[in-house]
Amino acid sequence: MSLRNEPNLISLMEGTGSDILKCMHCGVCSGSCPSGRHTSLNIRRLLKKARNDAGVLSDDSLWMCTTCYNCQERCPRGIGIVDAIFEMRALAVREGIIYPEHRKVGELLLEHGHAVPIDEENMAKREALGLAPLPPTVHSFPEGLEEVKKLMASCRFDELMSEK
Ligand code: SF4
Ligand code: SF4
Missing domain, CATH: 1.10.1060.10 (Alpha-helical ferredoxin)
Incomplete structure (x- = not known):
């Protein structure tokens, strides 16, 4: 190549x-x-x-x-x-060599601020332990997620993930 x-x-x-x-x-x-x-x-x-x-x-x-x-x-x-x-x-x-699995992780990061966002099952487990369903991360702070998105846009990570 x-x-x-x-x-x-x-x-x-x-x-x-x-x-x-x-x-x-x-x-x-x-x-x-x-x-x-x-x-x-x-x-x-x-x-x-x-x-x-x-x-x-x-x-x-x-x-x-x-x-x-x-x-x-x-x-x-x-x-x-x-x-x-x-x-x-x-x-x-x-060079545009991004595997579909890696792209998926990048898209999750852009959308949720987490490569592995919390799901219903884990929210239920947290509640069973007496914890708030959402951890004190961007899941609980939407304004923090906006900051994460701004950061990723500033290094053009969002553009990278949208290039197919
Ligand atoms: S350990 Fe690996 S990288 Fe280091 S000199 Fe040996 S072959 Fe090369
Ligand atoms: S898996 Fe560990 S040992 Fe193997 S190449 Fe990567 S860093 Fe080196």
């Missing part, structure tokens, strides 16, 4: 692009990765791909990382592995 604005992925990764080039492929990161035991994620290979191929942005495994930081803490070269993942994810979204 080619990037919309610039062809060089590493140059776009200001914080960690040059870090990735220090990788010596020892495999400590992938050997430490709990997610890699259960998913398609091979973090060493993903970083290698990032060095050579902007197609990494549409690689499903980019989203399999749980950001536990095991790999980053253990990397003998001190590479900001998780930071690189965050940068690649941000670039992917800027």
